[in-house]
């Protein structure tokens with residue numbers, strides 16, 4: 001009789017421990033996202049694997065940061081939704097009004113993971129979780145007098161740091177039109193380029209895919225840094 005009692009207590013304790021363990025796991029998953037599998041990508045007809053895709057999107061993001069800094073408006077308009085494009089535009093204008101230039105330099109990927117890719121009717125929607133490491137600082141762009149030019153050497157840094165690296169995590173949401181074929185022959189030179197990773201011909205640089213047929217960033221959500 002007492003044996004059953006002890007066995008009951010042991011089983012009850014095990015159940016409690018397992019429940020606590022599962023709860024902890026579930027809550028920690030809030031900041032962890034599952035990557036899609038290469039098997040899944042193959043099943044929906046993709047010619048690339050998750051790492052190739054995720055790294056291409058990181059490169060796109062890095063290019064956007066460069067585009068904002070160097071005011072490549074045409075490029076930005078091509079790869080960003082109107083909302084995101086306008087918010088970057090406002091940022092550039094505010095900086096200019098304050099005669100400050102924001103610099104993001106030496107960006108490196110900590111990771112880039114494809115966490116969702118859905119084909120829905122004639123749309124494809126992807127989510128990529130990226131963590132980037134970079135330097136960020138602001139430079140005073142007020143024009144200098146001839147006299148000041150003799151004295152001031154180098155950048156006039158008014159914020160941030162040229163040495164302390166920052167890290168940020170984002171969930172990027174991207175869309176494109178669904179196309180059965182993801183490779184396009186260049187109208188200029190005939191070279192075939194995969195438009196998932198490139199909007200331009202990889203041989204001659206001609207534009208080969210219009211906005212509907214390459215990935216456009218429509219969402220950028222900052223996340224707290226994961227462990």
Ligand SMILES: [Zn+2]
Nearest residue numbers: 186189201204
């Ligand atoms: Zn070409």
